[in-house]
Structure formats: structure tokens, C-alpha cells
Amino acid sequence: MEQDGWILQFRREREQNGISRKAVAAVAGVSREYLCRVETGKMPLTDQMQKRLAAALKALYPEPLNLMIDYVRIRFSTMDVRHIIEDVLRLKMKYFVQEDHGFYSYSSMYVLGDVTVMTSPDEEKGVLLELKGKGCRQFEAYLNGQKRSWYEFFRQCLDEDALFKRIDLAINDRAGILNIPFLCDKCDRGECISVFRSFKAYRSGELVRSREENKASMGATLYIGSMQSDLYFCIYEKDYEQLVKQGVPIEDAEIKNRFEIRLKNDRAYHAVYDLVSGESPENTAFGIINRYVRFVDRDDSKPREDWPMNQMWAVFIGAHRERLKLTTAPEPYTVQKTLNWLSHQVAPSWKMLLELDRKCGTNVMEEMLAVTELADKHRKIIEQQLLSVGEVIVSE
Structure with a gap:
């Protein structure tokens, strides 16, 4: 042009x-x-x-940033798992698969796709809900069906005197406001003023093998704060992650960068309480960020604490843009994770054995499938795949 x-x-x-x-x-x-x-x-x-x-x-396009709930771990001080599943999550317990093992020293768990509820005979452990990224997206589909929001769900958890063990708030940068390598360089030059003393930056070049020769094109990640603490930030180039995980071209990625606020224990509780009290994602998220970190431009004529704020960072934290909104991206549960595992771990060996059957004139693989029986767990997963959201949720 x-x-x-x-x-x-x-x-x-x-x-x-x-x-x-x-x-x-x-x-x-x-x-x-x-x-x-x-x-x-x-x-x-x-x-x-x-x-x-x-x-x-x-x-500066409308809504260049949005906020999503990307990880939830909540402990309820009750042994009544049915109450948590049917009254708090408002899902039908009969569709959950029961496993005789759990995580975090829990002895069993109930699973509906990526929604996991763990139990233990130890009264102090109570019932634990865990939603990872996919679990949050799946639960958002159920919340939509229930005509509820994250605000309403969290309020009910607070009413249950639940303990928020971990909450991740993910700010999606869809416009490329942030430049992660640039922020990494600023940390190296002392142009990041922060309460935290720990910074860690790396490039995920080992994952983008076709680009190993060009370090500048590798995905960058910056951790601000210790990953062992109850609060730290993880900032990374989401478009490169999608390239590696799903093969989405960099230029087609809907989300360019992601700024994650990872909170545990009391920090998680206070963030959730603030979020549901004001229903202002802007105030909650940037209230936390601004309290702990800011990026500046060096000016040796002034004391470091008086260095001017970097303009890119100023836009990110609120200058010349609309206020941040809490958004959802509901997705139904799929067995894609299992299909990916089969594709990478099982399919090559399976194909090899089928080829042996063909060349040897045998039917070993066909006979193996013929005598294989599905367990109740597998039949329940098939049932889960065929259910609509309306069939899974508990109506008021």
C-alpha cells in the first residue's frame, strides 16, 4: 500500500x-x-x-485486554461431597466418575471431564474442588446454563466458609500491548521497581525447534516474585504457547500475551473477596499489580524511585484504554486429551502391531479388542460425552 x-x-x-x-x-x-x-x-x-x-x-482498539479465571482450588470444611457437587457446583452427582485415588494426599475423587472434586476420610481435609484451565472453561459452560456468574459462585463459596487455596487471574493481552522480551531486558537493567526481589526470565526456544537458529523469535516468559510464595506474576507470550501446543500460527493467535496473577491461601481469599465485593476486575487486578510492580525508564538525573513510568506499561495498567472486564470462554468437555495421548504414545505401536498382523497372517490386535471389556468408568465417560449442559446441571 x-x-x-x-x-x-x-x-x-x-x-x-x-x-x-x-x-x-x-x-x-x-x-x-x-x-x-x-x-x-x-x-x-x-x-x-x-x-x-x-x-x-x-x-487501543476496544477491549484490548480482558480478565479470565484460569485456575481454582477451593477447600470446603465439610465431609458432604454430595452437598458440594449438587448444592454448590449445582451439578448432578450421578454423572461423575468416582476414582479410588486423589491428589494432595486426598484418597478419592469425583470427576466430570476436567471438573475434579476430591474427598478424604480426614475431617480436616474436607472436600477439595480443583479447576485447571480447561476445567474453568468447562465450568463456565455450566455456569452459563445455570444463569450464574463467577461472582455468584464465589459468593456462595464464601457463604460456605470455604478456604481459597489458589486462584489464578489471567489478563489476556489481545492487542500486543506488552512486549515480554522488552520487559525482561528492563528487569536486567534495573528498570523494574518491585516489592519482589526475585525475577526469572527464559525463552521457550527448546519447544519451537524449527526456530532454534533465531533466538529473537522464541517465546519469552517472565516470572516476577518467587514461585514458592503466595503471590507472584507470570507474564508470557501466549501466541508462542499456542504455536507449540496446537500449531496455531503466531499471526493468527487471538491472544498475544498473558499476564497471570497467581495467588494462594490468604492472598487468594482477599482477591476473591475484593472481586465479588466490587465486581470490578480492573480495580482488583491492577490494584494487586500496582502494589507490587511497575516498569520505568531510566533517568540518571533523578533518584530511581522517581524515574518516569514506561509508556507501554502505562497503557497496560490503564492509560488510554477501556476498563478491564471479567469474561468467559465456555467450552464443553471433550476427550481431546485422551486422543492426543493415543496419537503420540499409542498409535505408532498400534500401527506397527497391525502391520505385523498383516505380514504374519495373524489377528492378534483384532482378538485383543474383542476380549477387552469397558469398565464402569469408561462407560460413564462415554455417557458424559453424550450429555448436554442442561442434562448435567441442577435446576433451582
């Missing part, structure tokens, strides 16, 4: 999305007057500045 055409399209997009010149100029690191001269054709535009302006405009 010719430069004049690009500038015309840029201005049209800016105005259609209700984004001011002042906001774009602030994010791009230029003056409003400079941007005005560029848009009116009075100032030539370099390729580098064109990229900066394009990135700034994208960062």
Missing part, C-alpha cells in the same frame, strides 16, 4: 474506533502535533514509525 493510502486507512480506522490522536500519540511515544502532521500529509513517514503507529492503534 502506498504511504498516502496507508495514512488515509490509518486515520479512518482511528476515527471509526473512537480513538483520539492524543491516545495514539501517547502509546506510540510521539507528540500529538507530530501525529496531526503525519495524518494531514505534512510530515513524511518512515517504515519504523509506520510500524509504531500501527501497533499503537491496535493496542
Whole structure:
């Protein structure tokens, strides 16, 4: 596209999305007057500045950030697992698979896809609910069916005097506001002012094998705070994770970066209490972030605590953008995890044995399948796959 055409399209997009010149100029690191001269054709535009302006405009599109609940671990001080499943989760217990083992020293668990409820004969352990990332997405489908929100569910947990063992708040950066390698470099240069003393940065290049020769193209992760503490941050390039896990091209990834606030015990409780009290994800999430960390630009003429805030970081924490919203991405439970395991671990050996059967004139694999019987657990999983959300939830 010719430069004049690009500038015309840029201005049209800016105005259609209700984004001011002042906001774009602030994010791009230029003056409003400079941007005005560029848009009116009075100032030539370099390729580098064109990229900066394009990135700034994208960062300011409506809802560039959203917040999701991405991990939940809650302990209820009761031995009544049916009460937790049917009255708190509002799911039908008859559809759960019971396993004679658990995690975290629990002796058994009830499983519905990626929703796990653990029990123990030890009264002090009570009942433990665990929802990992997929479990949160699956539970959101049930919450939608129940016409409930995370706020309402957490309020009920608080009414049950539950202990919040861990909560992860994930801020999804869909516009590429954050530059993770840049933040890693700032930590190295002392331009991250934080209560935390621990920083750890690495690149997931060993996972992106086709790109090993180009270190700059490897996914970056930054941990701020100790992973053993009750509060720390994990910031990473989500688009590279999706490339590795699902083969999604970097340019097609819906989420570019993710900023995770990982909270345990009292920290988790206070975050949830604040979230349900005000129903303001913006205040809860950035109240925590701003209390513990900020990125600045070095200015040796001033004391370090007076160094100016980095503009990219200022946009992330709230300058020139809409307020953060709590969003959901409900997904039904699938056996994709099992299919992935079969594909990587079992299918090659299975194919080899079928080939041996063919060449040897035998039917070993066919006979093996013929005598294999499904356990009650497997039949229950088949049933789970065929159920609709409406059939699983408990109606009020």
C-alpha cells in the first residue's frame, strides 16, 4: 500500500474506533502535533514509525485486554461431597466418575471431564474442588446454563466458609500491548521497581525447534516474585504457547500475551473477596499489580524511585484504554486429551502391531479388542460425552 493510502486507512480506522490522536500519540511515544502532521500529509513517514503507529492503534482498539479465571482450588470444611457437587457446583452427582485415588494426599475423587472434586476420610481435609484451565472453561459452560456468574459462585463459596487455596487471574493481552522480551531486558537493567526481589526470565526456544537458529523469535516468559510464595506474576507470550501446543500460527493467535496473577491461601481469599465485593476486575487486578510492580525508564538525573513510568506499561495498567472486564470462554468437555495421548504414545505401536498382523497372517490386535471389556468408568465417560449442559446441571 502506498504511504498516502496507508495514512488515509490509518486515520479512518482511528476515527471509526473512537480513538483520539492524543491516545495514539501517547502509546506510540510521539507528540500529538507530530501525529496531526503525519495524518494531514505534512510530515513524511518512515517504515519504523509506520510500524509504531500501527501497533499503537491496535493496542487501543476496544477491549484490548480482558480478565479470565484460569485456575481454582477451593477447600470446603465439610465431609458432604454430595452437598458440594449438587448444592454448590449445582451439578448432578450421578454423572461423575468416582476414582479410588486423589491428589494432595486426598484418597478419592469425583470427576466430570476436567471438573475434579476430591474427598478424604480426614475431617480436616474436607472436600477439595480443583479447576485447571480447561476445567474453568468447562465450568463456565455450566455456569452459563445455570444463569450464574463467577461472582455468584464465589459468593456462595464464601457463604460456605470455604478456604481459597489458589486462584489464578489471567489478563489476556489481545492487542500486543506488552512486549515480554522488552520487559525482561528492563528487569536486567534495573528498570523494574518491585516489592519482589526475585525475577526469572527464559525463552521457550527448546519447544519451537524449527526456530532454534533465531533466538529473537522464541517465546519469552517472565516470572516476577518467587514461585514458592503466595503471590507472584507470570507474564508470557501466549501466541508462542499456542504455536507449540496446537500449531496455531503466531499471526493468527487471538491472544498475544498473558499476564497471570497467581495467588494462594490468604492472598487468594482477599482477591476473591475484593472481586465479588466490587465486581470490578480492573480495580482488583491492577490494584494487586500496582502494589507490587511497575516498569520505568531510566533517568540518571533523578533518584530511581522517581524515574518516569514506561509508556507501554502505562497503557497496560490503564492509560488510554477501556476498563478491564471479567469474561468467559465456555467450552464443553471433550476427550481431546485422551486422543492426543493415543496419537503420540499409542498409535505408532498400534500401527506397527497391525502391520505385523498383516505380514504374519495373524489377528492378534483384532482378538485383543474383542476380549477387552469397558469398565464402569469408561462407560460413564462415554455417557458424559453424550450429555448436554442442561442434562448435567441442577435446576433451582
